[in-house]
Amino acid sequence: MPKALCLLGMMVAILIAILFxxxxxxxxxxxxxxxxxxxxxxxxxxxxxxxSWFTFKEQA
Known part of the structure; x- marks a missing residue:
């Protein structure tokens, strides 16, 4: 579950960055x-x- 939340955080960050x-x-x-x-x-x-990326890398 924590990996999914990290990936979700990265996706949200990408969407927000693209929008702005x-x-x-x-x-x-x-x-x-x-x-x-x-x-x-x-x-x-x-x-x-x-x-999100750094947290995802720590879990791998």
């Missing part, structure tokens, strides 16, 4: 409401992905 990179680059879906918010959420998604 798309908003930053093309204004889809939030019409670039806040560039600072986009950057902050991309950084948070990267941190979530890294934490």
């Amino acid at each position: 990179i798309a908003d930053l680059a093309a204004g889809v879906p939030f019409q670039k409401a806040s560039i600072l918010m986009d950057i902050a959420l991309i950084v948070c998604a990267l941190m979530l992905g890294a934490i």
Whole structure:
């Protein structure tokens, strides 16, 4: 079960990063409401992905 949660965390991080990179680059879906918010959420998604990856590697 913990491995599944790590994989789920990585998938969520990827989806969040894709969503806010798309908003930053093309204004889809939030019409670039806040560039600072986009950057902050991309950084948070990267941190979530890294934490999930490191935890997944510890369990293997």
